[in-house]
Amino acid sequence: MTLNWFRLASPATFYPVAGRLIPWFAWPAALCACVGVALGLGAAPTDFQQGDAYRIIFIHVPAAWMSMFLYLVMAFWGAMSLGFNTRLSAMLAQAIAPTGALMTFLALVTGSFWGRPTWGTYWAWDARMTSELILLFLYLGVIALRSAIDDPRRADRACAVLALTGAVNVPIIYYSVKWWNTLHQGMSVRPGESKMATIMLLGMLIMSFAAWFYAIAVVLHRARSIMLERESGAAWVGALAETRS
Amino acid sequence: MNEFFAMGGYAFYVWSAYGIATVVIAGEILAVRARRKAAVRLARIVASEPARPAASTGSVR
Numbered sequence: 001m002t003l004n005w006f007r008l009a010s011p012a013t014f015y016p017v018a019g020r021l022i023p024w025f026a027w028p029a030a031l032c033a034c035v036g037v038a039l040g041l042g043a044a045p046t047d048f049q050q051g052d053a054y055r056i057i058f059i060h061v062p063a064a065w066m067s068m069f070l071y072l073v074m075a076f077w078g079a080m081s082l083g084f085n086t087r088l089s090a091m092l093a094q095a096i097a098p099t100g101a102l103m104t105f106l107a108l109v110t111g112s113f114w115g116r117p118t119w120g121t122y123w124a125w126d127a128r129m130t131s132e133l134i135l136l137f138l139y140l141g142v143i144a145l146r147s148a149i150d151d152p153r154r155a156d157r158a159c160a161v162l163a164l165t166g167a168v169n170v171p172i173i174y175y176s177v178k179w180w181n182t183l184h185q186g187m188s189v190r191p192g193e194s195k196m197a198t199i200m201l202l203g204m205l206i207m208s209f210a211a212w213f214y215a216i217a218v219v220l221h222r223a224r225s226i227m228l229e230r231e232s233g234a235a236w237v238g239a240l241a242e243t244r245s
Numbered sequence: 246m247n248e249f250f251a252m253g254g255y256a257f258y259v260w261s262a263y264g265i266a267t268v269v270i271a272g273e274i275l276a277v278r279a280r281r282k283a284a285v286r287l288a289r290i291v292a293s294e295p296a297r298p299a300a301s302t303g304s305v306r
Contacts, residue, residue, distance in 0.1 A: 041263075042249075052253035056262040063266075102273055110262040117258050214270070221277050228284035238292035242285050 009086050011227040012236035018220040029213035039203035056114040062211040064107035068170050070100035075167040078160030090156035095223035101139035127176035128184035138166035
């Protein structure tokens, strides 16, 4: 099967495709979140070291993973928009930033609610936490930069450059617990090995799927709004069922 | 049941984390829906206007 990706790269063709895709991600997200929370708060046993406080990781770890991953995806679409000058790539990058910021915020807040009972402090300026905080500032910087530039195409380029520059922070976050002596604990899950009980790991993986599906659904949803905002007046927008009165 | 809500003495931390996550995610869903509504309304207004010269279809935000 040959698929012409550049045909999909036009907002006019991607808009209806995204609309059809959203429920396929939104419902699995809701389902995974329900199952994951039931496993995390109910079925998973109390941790012998950290007591029930560890149950926060079922939100914290998926949110932290998503915060880093979404940043890389945003930087990737930024690079595509710089390289190919495709409007849709820039719109996707624009749609990702708020959700990425939200995931980063959740990772930081849930982390501090975990840190207080576990380490005795809500916050420490250690490498993992500081670099994650910088990630939040990078997301907010990308959002602020866009709203500061009136011409959307110029904003696209400026945001793409900022996103790409900031991407260097992601490996720093990921490896910070290895490179520096941090208050934050080391990696519990690594490709190929895990230090957790099976049911805990299962709960965390299901919550990660929930975060994935949620992020995809909400980003596609926002991307559709962005397409309408930026292309209103274009013939394809006027021909949509929802804009004909 | 009470034991479940007590979370082994960590109730404040566990429920705060889950509560904040729920509120923030619900807030994003509402925000995304509101934005969609506004975008559709805007597109409808623009589409119902008489045809304009191509140069004027440009930055909306």
